Structures are given as C-alpha cells and as structure tokens.
Amino acid sequence: MPDVTVLVATRDRAPELRRSLARHAASHTAPVIVADNASADGTADVAGEAGATVLRLPRNLGAAARTVAARHASTRYVAFADDDSWWAPGALDRAAEILDAHPRTALLAARVLVGEDERPEPVSEEMARAPLGRPDGLPGPAVLGFLACSAVVRREAFLDAGGFSAVLHFGGEEELLALDLAAAGWGLAYVPEIVVHHHPSAAGRDPAWRRRREARNRLLTAWLRRPLPAVARAAASALGTRDGRAGLADAARALPALARARRPVPPAVEAARARLTDY
Incomplete structure (x- = not known):
C-alpha cells in the first residue's frame, strides 16, 4: 500500500494538468486525486484519462478543494501539487520515511526548483x-x-486542523493552516533534500488580482489568529499600495462573518510568527 497520495486542486488548466500528471506517472506509484474546481475546459476529462481519481466539484472552492481531496485519500500522508508542478523522483518515498521517523512533525516543506533552468524558489x-x-x-x-x-503533511493532522480555509479561498492560504498546526503542537520543517519542480503556467492568473487577494488573506489571517496590534500593523502595511488598499477593503467586507472565528494562537507560536516579519 502506498504511504502518500498526491492531491491536485485545479481549474481550467487542462494543458498544464496533462503535462504534470504525466510527470507524476513517470516518477511515482503514489495515487493521485484531482479536485476539479468546476472547470469548463475539459480539465476533469484530462485527469481521468491520466488515471487520476477525479472529484468534479460543483463550484470553485479554491484551496479548500484540497481539503475535499484529503477526505477521499486513504493514505497516512498527503502531498499537495499544483497543476503546473510535480514531485521529483523519490521525493514522496523519502518524505514518508522522514515523517515516520519524526512523529511530532506534521508538515514537510520541500525545496522548490522553478522552470527549465531549475532556479531556486526565493521562499x-x-x-x-x-x-x-x-x-x-x-x-x-x-x-x-x-x-x-x-508540502507533504500528515493527513489526520491536516484534517484535524480544518484543512485549507474556505473563507480565504486562494492566495496566501498556507499561513493560516501553518499557524493552526503549530497551535495544535505540531512541528513544521523545511527539508531541502525533498524536491518539487514548478513550471509556472504561461496562462497565469491576473497579477494585480493575486496581490489584492494575498493582501486580503494576510489581513484575515492576522485577524483570525494574531493579537490586535499585529492586525493593526498588517492593516497599516496594506495601505502602502493600491492592491493592498483594495485587499484591505475586501478583508473589511469579510470580517463581520468572521467575528466569532477569532482564535489567537498561543504566545509561543505568536512569538515565532512575529520573528518573520515586521507586522
């Protein structure tokens, strides 16, 4: 039985998905679940033809589609992939070995190599x-x-933490999950020997929309999990750019529905988070 299932959330990226699933098939025996966010371009058919299990979602759930896919997985660990990324040969087996050896670690962040020239991802x-x-x-x-x-993550820990937020939808959704895993007592680690290849799609999303959405989600994440001074600093930082101000307005519209969802992380987790940025 495999230890890891690859989970892919996608929407209207049939050509990219065809290429990346072929790479998965050539490099791994891990099962693949594709959560299709209501595509209109035949993406789901491409996934099925490649041998993946296909979840045809009735609407676009964004990153939360990965959570739906995780519920359908039966392995101890799940590995996320985008429709334009794939795991290097041997990476998933090695990730399972490392997680087996480190039972208090919930998530491994791999080293990302970008494009044909395999340049290191700044993150x-x-x-x-x-x-x-x-x-x-x-x-x-x-x-x-x-x-x-x-990321490769323990499926049970991921689901216990609530998975990816449906409210954040997409764009910077990872931070909230990381904070929730840490707040639950789990460790998260960067392991550079595990490698992912990412060849960003030429049909990328609108950069301005992406910046606006990421600003919104940074503010919402701060509101949900960080002390109020950090929320204020995040809001002040967003005011510095047009996209940031638009994201701030978007976050303000979403806040009323989240008033009762605020749950600040423990002091030790906040102290670690505060070391990463100036807000």
Whole structure:
C-alpha cells in the first residue's frame, strides 16, 4: 500500500494538468486525486484519462478543494501539487520515511526548483536561512509557512486542523493552516533534500488580482489568529499600495462573518510568527 497520495486542486488548466500528471506517472506509484474546481475546459476529462481519481466539484472552492481531496485519500500522508508542478523522483518515498521517523512533525516543506533552468524558489531560500532555528526533534529548520505545491503533511493532522480555509479561498492560504498546526503542537520543517519542480503556467492568473487577494488573506489571517496590534500593523502595511488598499477593503467586507472565528494562537507560536516579519 502506498504511504502518500498526491492531491491536485485545479481549474481550467487542462494543458498544464496533462503535462504534470504525466510527470507524476513517470516518477511515482503514489495515487493521485484531482479536485476539479468546476472547470469548463475539459480539465476533469484530462485527469481521468491520466488515471487520476477525479472529484468534479460543483463550484470553485479554491484551496479548500484540497481539503475535499484529503477526505477521499486513504493514505497516512498527503502531498499537495499544483497543476503546473510535480514531485521529483523519490521525493514522496523519502518524505514518508522522514515523517515516520519524526512523529511530532506534521508538515514537510520541500525545496522548490522553478522552470527549465531549475532556479531556486526565493521562499525556499528564505526557509534555508532558518530564521526560526532548528529545534530538536524536527528534520530541518522550523517554518511557519510554506508553498502549498511543496508540502507533504500528515493527513489526520491536516484534517484535524480544518484543512485549507474556505473563507480565504486562494492566495496566501498556507499561513493560516501553518499557524493552526503549530497551535495544535505540531512541528513544521523545511527539508531541502525533498524536491518539487514548478513550471509556472504561461496562462497565469491576473497579477494585480493575486496581490489584492494575498493582501486580503494576510489581513484575515492576522485577524483570525494574531493579537490586535499585529492586525493593526498588517492593516497599516496594506495601505502602502493600491492592491493592498483594495485587499484591505475586501478583508473589511469579510470580517463581520468572521467575528466569532477569532482564535489567537498561543504566545509561543505568536512569538515565532512575529520573528518573520515586521507586522
């Protein structure tokens, strides 16, 4: 029986998905579940033809589609992938070995190599600098964030933490999950020997929309899990750009529905989070 299932959330990216699923098939025996966010371009058919289990979602759930896929997985661990990324040969088997050896670690963040020239992803380089140190019992530097396409996680811990937020939908959704896992007592670590290849789609999303959504989600995450001074600093930071101000307005509209969902993380987790940025 496999130890890891690959979970892919996608929408209207049939050509990219065809390429990435072929890479998965060539490199791994891990089962693949594709959660299709109500695509209109035949994406679900491409996934089925490639041998993946396909979940045809009736509407676009964004990142929360990964949570739906995790509920359908039967393995102890799940590995996230985007429709334009794939795990390097041997990466998933090695991730399972590391998680088996480190039972208090819930999530491994892999090293991401971007494009044909395999340039290091800046987020991976920042993790390698170990700003949170290397606590005993973790297989690498501690982290409080990750790129979703580069994470292998304990399925049970992921689901217990609530998975990816439906409210955040997409764009910077990883931080809230990282904070919730840490608040539950789990460790998260960067392990550079585990590698992911990411070839960003040429049909990328609107950059301005992405910046606006990420600003919104940073503010909502701060409201949900951080002390009020940190929320104020995040709001002040957002005021510095047009997209940030738009994201602040979007967050303000979403706040009334989240008033009772605020649950600040324990002081030790907040202290670690505060070391990563100035807000």
